[in-house]
Amino acid sequence: MKFNRIFFVIFALFLAIQPSLPAQAAEDAGAYPYPLNGGWRSFMNGNFVVDLAASGNYLWAATHNGGLFRWDTRDGSYIQYSVFDGLPSSVLDSVAVDKSGNVWVGSDGYGVGRFDGTNWQIYTVADGLVDNAVLDIAVDANGNIWFATAGGVSKYDGDTWTNYTSANGFPSAGAYKVAIDPAGNLWFGSGEGVIKFDGVNWTTYTTADGLVNDTILAITFDLSGNLWVGTFAGVSKFNGKKWTSYTTADGLIENNINDIAVDKDGNVWIAAGIAWSMGDEYKAEVSKFDGQTWTNYTADDGLLAGIVNCLTFDASGIAWFGTLYGISRFDGTTWNSYISFDPFPFSDGYQKVYAVAADPRGTVWFGTANGLRHIDSPNPADMQLDSALGRPGPIAVYTLGVDGKGNLWAMADDGLTMYGGSGGTSYGFNVPGTDYLAPWTLTSISGDSYGNAWFATRIGAVKFDGRTWTVIGQADGLVSSKVMAVAGDTAGNVWFGTMLGVSRFDGTNWTTYTSADGMAAESTSHIAVDPNGIVWALTGRWVNRFDGKTWTSYKIQDAGLSEIITSMAVDLKGNLWLGEAAADSTGQPPGGIVRFDGQRWTVYTYRGTLENSINDVAAGPDGSVWFGTDWGAREFYPLPQLAINASNGAPGSYFNLAGSGFQSGQTLSLSINNVPLGEVSTSLIGTLNLSLDTQNAADGYYILTIDDLPGPSASFQLDAAADTLPRQGDYQIFNIPETPVYTRRGYVPLLRKYT
Numbered sequence: 001m002k003f004n005r006i007f008f009v010i011f012a013l014f015l016a017i018q019p020s021l022p023a024q025a026a027e028d029a030g031a032y033p034y035p036l037n038g039g040w041r042s043f044m045n046g047n048f049v050v051d052l053a054a055s056g057n058y059l060w061a062a063t064h065n066g067g068l069f070r071w072d073t074r075d076g077s078y079i080q081y082s083v084f085d086g087l088p089s090s091v092l093d094s095v096a097v098d099k100s101g102n103v104w105v106g107s108d109g110y111g112v113g114r115f116d117g118t119n120w121q122i123y124t125v126a127d128g129l130v131d132n133a134v135l136d137i138a139v140d141a142n143g144n145i146w147f148a149t150a151g152g153v154s155k156y157d158g159d160t161w162t163n164y165t166s167a168n169g170f171p172s173a174g175a176y177k178v179a180i181d182p183a184g185n186l187w188f189g190s191g192e193g194v195i196k197f198d199g200v201n202w203t204t205y206t207t208a209d210g211l212v213n214d215t216i217l218a219i220t221f222d223l224s225g226n227l228w229v230g231t232f233a234g235v236s237k238f239n240g241k242k243w244t245s246y247t248t249a250d251g252l253i254e255n256n257i258n259d260i261a262v263d264k265d266g267n268v269w270i271a272a273g274i275a276w277s278m279g280d281e282y283k284a285e286v287s288k289f290d291g292q293t294w295t296n297y298t299a300d301d302g303l304l305a306g307i308v309n310c311l312t313f314d315a316s317g318i319a320w321f322g323t324l325y326g327i328s329r330f331d332g333t334t335w336n337s338y339i340s341f342d343p344f345p346f347s348d349g350y351q352k353v354y355a356v357a358a359d360p361r362g363t364v365w366f367g368t369a370n371g372l373r374h375i376d377s378p379n380p381a382d383m384q385l386d387s388a389l390g391r392p393g394p395i396a397v398y399t400l401g402v403d404g405k406g407n408l409w410a411m412a413d414d415g416l417t418m419y420g421g422s423g424g425t426s427y428g429f430n431v432p433g434t435d436y437l438a439p440w441t442l443t444s445i446s447g448d449s450y451g452n453a454w455f456a457t458r459i460g461a462v463k464f465d466g467r468t469w470t471v472i473g474q475a476d477g478l479v480s481s482k483v484m485a486v487a488g489d490t491a492g493n494v495w496f497g498t499m500l501g502v503s504r505f506d507g508t509n510w511t512t513y514t515s516a517d518g519m520a521a522e523s524t525s526h527i528a529v530d531p532n533g534i535v536w537a538l539t540g541r542w543v544n545r546f547d548g549k550t551w552t553s554y555k556i557q558d559a560g561l562s563e564i565i566t567s568m569a570v571d572l573k574g575n576l577w578l579g580e581a582a583a584d585s586t587g588q589p590p591g592g593i594v595r596f597d598g599q600r601w602t603v604y605t606y607r608g609t610l611e612n613s614i615n616d617v618a619a620g621p622d623g624s625v626w627f628g629t630d631w632g633a634r635e636f637y638p639l640p641q642l643a644i645n646a647s648n649g650a651p652g653s654y655f656n657l658a659g660s661g662f663q664s665g666q667t668l669s670l671s672i673n674n675v676p677l678g679e680v681s682t683s684l685i686g687t688l689n690l691s692l693d694t695q696n697a698a699d700g701y702y703i704l705t706i707d708d709l710p711g712p713s714a715s716f717q718l719d720a721a722a723d724t725l726p727r728q729g730d731y732q733i734f735n736i737p738e739t740p741v742y743t744r745r746g747y748v749p750l751l752r753k754y755t
Contacts, residue, residue, distance in 0.1 A: 044344070444486045692704070693734065702736070
């Protein structure tokens with residue numbers, strides 16, 4: 001993505017130039033990293049609910065890649081927890097609350113997490129858990145936590161882990177469900193029947209004993225102590241001696257059972273449907289059985305559409321149902337829905353974001369499997385759907401780019417559109433003078449500083465100046481007509497990454513760069529140019545940096561990456577960001593995000609394979625970096641910072657301060673030593689500049705803070721023995737009043753240490 005010439009110049013003023021130094025070994029920033037001067041934000045669907053736990057006024061909802069939600073049942077508000085908050089993964093399978101109020105979550109391959117309301121603690125096989133795929137959790141009368149996992153059963157008493165596997169008595173390869181009867185016996189659902197454990201002996205019940213099916217998907221006990229289990233083929237009840245089974249022939253709404261729970265009156269409720277399937281063709285189905293009569297509920301009665309994966313009852317007897325599209329509440333009379341903000345709807349089981357672009361105004365655009373979306377603020381709830389590019393029906397958007405005039409271009413499965421936010425100009429596939437612009441040929445979109453739009457295709461490059469389309473090939477000066485990437489720089493040059501090297505076009509002349517000029521290799525899949533003119537080219541195993549004279553190459557294996565790099569961008573400070581795809585469901589290679597500052601590689605991987613599959617990356621004008629993944633979007637946002645030009649000066653000095661990482665066009669309130677000073681506004685790209693006039697201030701220590709934010713601050717000392725600093729720059733001036741001064745270094749409440 002590139003901007004117009006004016007914005008290029010503004011953007012360049014704030015770029016930190018990166019020295020060309022030998023690359024150091026990669027650093028793993030961990031599973032929920034907060035790198036220096038930045039943090040992370042997730043944009044994920046949280047309505048695919050797989051398990052529920054009610055505790056007091058809160059309903060805890062485990063979701064499939066939306067993380068954990070805490071719903072306040074009093075007002076319908078919620079808090080979302082992701083890997084950045086401490087979850088083991090955002091792909092969860094189970095949730096339970098222990099007797100101390102701790103919340104336990106089981107993840108799909110990354111262990112369990114315990115949340116005490118403030119801090120998260122993660123337990124994996126390294127800590128003693130038998131297997132990291134935790135499918136169900138239960139708490140016994142003594143406070144022990146039991147985990148049903150893909151590799152067996154674990155018990156945790158707060159200090160010690162005890163594991164049961166096929167090697168030491170557990171009669172199955174793994175356990176799907178766990179429940180505890182009134183006598184304290186453990187019951188497990190497995191793929192080989194129901195398993196009972198009395199603390200010493202294991203007993204297995206199968207179809208040979210009367211079970212309707214041996215694959216147990218749900219398990220609970222009614223008020224009379226009867227065991228109820230749900231299977232692929234119906235429901236079975238066990239009274240300790242005899243098994244009784246129920247199917248659709250008896251009145252059950254559906255034979256594929258996902259969960260079972262019992263209300264305070266002893267009614268048995270059953271969540272049914274084809275679990276883990278997507279699409280409205282799968283109905284929402286719930287059955288209630290009072291011992292004699294079956295009562296069935298569907299979306300026609302008020303249930304949310306989609307599969308009902310789980311259910312529970314709170315202390316008031318309210319029924320809660322977790323579905324594919326949110327949570328349904330039923331008080332016996334009225335149905336209500338609890339739906340979290342849905343930034344990216346599901347398509348084919350994914351929340352796939354194919355492409356990301358940020359325009360000069362700070363709007364971030366997302367090309368998804370269900371159309372085009374954009375966001376103008378840091379609040380995820382402000383995400384907006386742009387009517388599928390102004391055309392009816394679900395439109396998959398594969399490639400995005402911003403031209404030199406700030407227009408957004410989108411390549412969808414029905415052609416090319418120049419989009420302005422309230423509709424657009426559709427060119428389809430019939431671009432005048434060329435048939436090249438189609439999803440299967442278009443690889444990249446960018447712009448130059450003269451306002452032109454450029455398109456890289458596998459059979460040439462295309463330029464659009466607002467009126468005329470021009471096709472450019474090898475005969476015109478490109479080193480190869482197989483163009484994989486295009487990017488414009490601040491000087492009006494356009495750079496092309498091709499299969500045979502890099503080409504630069506200055507508007508008149510073509511220049512070619514290959515391995516003979518210093519590149520490590522020639523087949524260039526991605527290219528990016530920072531506002532200072534530094535060119536980055538990705539060639540297989542190498543990242544190549546060009547400063548206008550010399551090519552310097554860095555081996556991406558130094559970061560632990562494979563060659564499956566899907567995207568590349570340079571942020572406001574000149575850091576290079578790479579997105580890697582997860583190759584397959586096994587996570588080999590694992591995928592993830594990498595940042596290279598010219599010296600050091602930093603790897604950011606998320607727990608959960610599909611979260612690591614990065615499809616695209618784009619840098620915003622405020623220093624943010626955005627990533628499109630198979631499971632929504634991620635944002636790296638710079639934390640606001642203040643810098644001061646000097647640490648001391650005599651009274652009467654002028655101190656200049658520069659800030660970055662703020663929201664665009666934000667009005668901020670300033671204080672000096674906790675005394676209000678005035679307000680300052682940030683620029684289009686989230687920066688600020690101001691001067692402090694100290695002619696009325698006395699000797700001592702001063703701390704400038706921003707009342708609206710707890711982090712950024714700047715400090716200085718006034719000392720009559722120091723030099724008087726003259727006024728520099730034409731910035732907004734704030735006069736420091738006769739205010740209390742700090743006579744020594746100390747700590748400022750809610751702020752960082754003053755040094």
